[in-house]
Structures are given as C-alpha cells and as structure tokens.
Amino acid sequence: MAKRTIVHKGYHGCIEVNPADFSLQGKILFLDEEIVYSGETFAELESNFREQVEKHIQQCKDKGVPLPF
Secondary structure: OEEEEEEEOOEEEEEEEEOOOOEEEEEEOOOOOOOEEEEOOHHHHHHHHHHHHHHHHHHHHHHOOOOOO
C-alpha cells in the first residue's frame, strides 16, 4: 500500500492507496482520537480531509478544548 500526506491548518493526514482495488482512505495524524476519511478521487479525499479537520476544530472550540496545532 502506497502512502502520502496532506496538510490543512497545521493538521497532517495520510493518504493510503490500496492498489488491489484503488480505494483511497486516510486518517488525521498526531491526534489521540482516530479521525478517518475516504474518497473515490484524490480531490474528493482531500476535500473530505479538510472537512474532518474543520469539524474537529469546531468540536474543540465548542468543548473549550485547546487546539493541538
């Protein structure tokens, strides 16, 4: 399985490509909780990664938890 990373607002996410079925998936790195995302294209995967980062940031703000990055 090949791996790459993407970055949004200081958050890093991996891109995993499974050559057996060409599926794309990833997770936000360096967090205690596991936040995953997927997509059928790299553009969709990156968009879903950004959505998950924004959702995580908003949840931290709502809970009054300091952001890790």
